[in-house]
Amino acid sequence: MKNLMVSDLVTDYGHVRALDGVSFIANSGEITTVIGANGAGKSTLLRTISGLEKAKSGTISWGDLLITNLAPEEIVRLGVAHVPEGHAVIPTFSVLENIEMGALFRKRKNSTDVKVAISEVLDLFPRLAERVKQSAGSLSGGERQMLAISRALVSRPELLLLDEPSLGLAPLVVEQIIQSINQLCRSTGLTVLLVEQNANTALAVADHGVLLALGKVVSDQPAAKMRADSALRTAYLGY
Amino acid sequence: MNTFISTLITGTANGAIFALAALGLVIVWRGAGVVNFAQMGQAMFTTYIASNLIASGNSYWLAFIVALISGSLLGMIIDLLIMRPLAHKKSSSATKTLAGTIPVIASLGILAILQALAGIFWAGEERGFPTPVNSFYFKNGDGTLPFSAFNLFVIGVVLIVLLSLTYFFTQTGAGLGMRAAALNPEVARLSGIKVSRMRTLSWAISGAAGSLAGLLITPSTNLSPNTLDLILIIAFTAAVVGGLDSPLGAVIGGLILGIGIALVTTYGSPENVFLAILFVLLAVQLIRPNGILGGKQVRRG
Amino acid sequence: MDKYKNIWRKNLIKTLTLGVFLFLLSFTFEPYNQGQLALVLMLFIGVLSLTVLTGASGQISLGQGALMAVGGYSSASLITHLGASIWIGFLVAFFATAIFGLILGTAAARVSGPYLAGTTLVIALALPSVANRFESVLGGDVGLIVDFGTPPTWISNLIEVGYEQWQLWVVLPVALTALFFISNLMATRAGRSWQAVRDDEIGAAVSGIPVARTKVIVFVVSSAIAGLGGALYGLRGLVGPSVYPVSLSLTLLTAAILGGVGSISGAFIGTLIVVFLPDLIDWAISGLAVSEQLSNYLPALLTGFLLLATIIINPAGVMGAGHRKKH
């Protein structure tokens, strides 16, 4: 049972304090969603966990490992995969190359498992399977998001950090992606930390919710409870 | 012999070497986002090493291999000592606007240092440099054919280098990783690719390619600390003509430059060569800013 | 508007103070240092042209020496063939190079970063070969012999003026004018909008600044200043291809980088460094048993190391140290 535990995390983004003492736990095998208004520090939180930003103080532990301020390429080797905001794929690469990229670091030792992992994600997202040779630049927004998630999944993560997968996508596509994640989590025991601005969608699938405002945790409770808390929603999410 | 044909062949033979130098530039640009103005300085330096080995009685091929190895080592040293610290510094300092050009300035500094060191170590004297195969043109009865075994060797080497690079970049994991690291370092790092290591690798490969160009061009230019300056300018133009991010484009650009220079020399005037280079460079950038084979969005700057 | 007037006045006072200071200082100098100071001021104008370009557009040029050549040739051919006075030569150099910069800038506005660096390097290499094409006017590779001439009689009757001193006296007002012009430009609305384009092209476009035109204007101003510097530089004795080689462009760049990119006072300090470095090296190694080979290459070696050190330790240069504290 590996939990993600964040304690008193402080991160500066440029001259701005983006995270100001954030603490929470994401339980193993659950979907934890981090919600909050624009600029609340959600993305910075994920970027700090995956090593893209340096934490000023505080700790991040993953299971019994302390991963604070490790390099991203080390953290991904420990089973933490990050899908950054904005359908992060390499447009000039083919779909297959984008997926393979995520498993490069395992290829030498586990080349058979890499093949299995690739066919698994192609099963998960059949629309990508039809387009493996196409360049990623020619995909639709939703397909790119699937591709970005696939890239992360072939690294066989135990913790998936998902940053705004719904950004700029049609509601139908969002639903489809979120459901795939949900299914994956329930069937394989993958731990998911999902950052979303669209709180309703996120809380609908999540087990647990963490609400950020101006870099601080203002609420940390089961998702169902948070969904029901209309006062909280009015105060921090504006609806 | 038909003047036009012999012009084309001479141009192709030179163009193949320009192509190698341009390839070196393209690899570092793709791999590390740096236009390396020191490249031919590095090549000059390693060719001096080879020249000294040959002068002290070693075989050409030993010198050849040592030069290629020292070329890649020199590339790695430059990355580890200078370019990597610069890349780490980029985001933090107040010189955001110069971000694309700071490595250029650094490479000019490196060029100055390498040329000065070569002068200090090996005096400023000019030497020749041997070819591994006969550079006398093939005999054809009383006359000669317009090419030599060395010309064929050069063209063959360039083809082999191009093919192996294409294979490396498209078919191997390290090649994929290098391309990813260049195109989107953040996604690459999140994918577990050690981006800094990939950059160092591209410096090493480019250093070897540059060294190879130096070994092949110096038989016709001779060797002194400055003789390869012109080659850099031609290689840069060739790389831009081909699209700075395309190895195949670099080769085509090199051939265009080689043949173009030969044509201008034969049918125009040698005095117009530099103006012609400038004209081609400006024309390509205005008409096809990403070069003949360049991708659309890779242009950074 | 009032604010700008204030800046103008301050810049005028500063420029005049510097001018009077250098003028008075020149009397305490031996001819050698008068000549060196004149050289500093000429190159300073060239470095200023780079400062404008870099400070206002974030671009570097490796071909500023070629623009100086345009200025040098246009003034020298006028002086040689039409017997014009050097002052007319300066004016013509300024405008001729501005026009040249307009053509070049129109092409270069689409080019940036390392592309611009490489392109300008090719320009620096190719341009001198034009002199060979128009030998009758531009003197071929021999060039055009011009100089600062002698002071007019109303001055030489008053006071004995050495050659170097006269050189300095001609250069000083021109350099100060260029300095005054540039420091105002950078402070006024035009300069600010340039910097806006530099920092954020899209943002600048959104706020109504014509980005492409602004880039061309920056190039024109930078070229005109370089041309002025080139005209002065040529008067040291010769306007010819080997007076404006690629290495001149690199020297200007080195000075601009060492002093601090985009900083006017940094440009001055950087120029002082590149001009006096050989003297300093001579002084430092005199008395040491340094082999000829080493001493020959020492200036180039040291310049390379200084450039690298500046770039690595503090990319903003000598004056940039002050810059950073402001943040």
Add this chain to the structure above:
Amino acid sequence: MKIRGSQTKRWVISIVAGAVASTLAIAPSQAIPVRSEVGVSATEIVLGMQLPQTGPASPGYNKIDDAMRAYFDFVNSKGGVNGRKIKLVVKDDTYKAGLTISTASTLINKDKVFAMVGSVGTQTHISIIKDINRRGIPDLFVNSGYSGFYIDPKKYPTSFAALGTYVVESKIEAEYLKANYAKELAAGKVGVLYQTDDFGRNVLAGFKQQGVTFPPANTQKFVAGSQALGLTRQVQALQAAGVTLVVIAAVANATAITIGTAAKLGFAPKWLVTSVGSDATTFKTILASQGTSGAVASALLTGVISASHAPSPGEDTDEFVIAFKKINDDFNVGPDKTWDNNVLQGMNIGYLTTAALQGAGKDLTRKGLIAFMEGKGATLSSAALSPLSYSSKTHEAYNSFWIGAYDANSVLKPIGGTRVLYTTDSAAGPITVSTYKRPAIAADALPKVG
């Protein structure tokens, strides 16, 4: 307000820095006491020289200063000239005129040289010759064959040549072609490869003066400094034009590239190489390190026609060559002192300079030196086989050349066995056979004047 304050502060810093830097630069030069003549004391004569010691134009030439210094050190070891030791201050101008102006200023104003001597380079010297002359500083033995410096002493009263001019040499070479290759000339079988600068153009002018012109198809050129791009096309064009004799007016490395390329192309015309480009050592060094065996390189050079005003450095029996070689061995401390044309030339300038300083007398002044050069300079002897033509009408040096061909040992030998010296001027003057006989070198290898 704060920003402005800090700007002002930076202004002050830069002004102060400027003052400090300048003072620093003055400090060493203030120590020099005032003398009757600049650069001359009871014990020392300071001479200045500039040349490309580094950079693309430096190979070969960068040995001249070391040879000169070696000769001066030899003279100093024998007590100097009139009790004064000769000190040579050398500045590297990398063959860039912008730098030449600065280094000249350093030599004149800081090192306070008495005279300039042996400066190398046409383009670079043009940039300073007016200034040097205006100051009345003797500008002796300039290493350039550009006649514009010397033919009008009113224009440049202090500048004197060290070489025969390009025009004189090429006139004599043209005459040789007319006498020996008339058939080829008439059939349009003579071609030329020249570099597009004053040197190449002056050579063409000299040939034209004697009525030798080249058909356009036989005329090939290259931009000086761009030989790194190869000269294959030019050589192929000459080959295609079917020429049987090629005149090369190019610097030594380009000449080596040309002849080497022709060999590879199977093109073997007769070569006539102007003296600037015909240094056997440079030629062989370049070709040998190209992997061409020494024997092949010698074979390529064998039969190449050239002209000289001096003995070939390979003439082991020449008394000047013997003496200079020994001095070179004993005194040259330069990085590369391999005996060749450049070293011979440097030694010869050292010898001539010593002679001129002797001739100008104990009471050494700039005016006196120039007066001596104009009045008695033509009586000086040197290693050269040609007389000197210094006078108040011209400041050209050697006016006579002999034509030779390289033998199998890379020594330039007179064609036909007997050395015939031809004399002419840089204008339209006729070419005559000279009867000059070079005076012998003194046993102590020092010049004897007066």
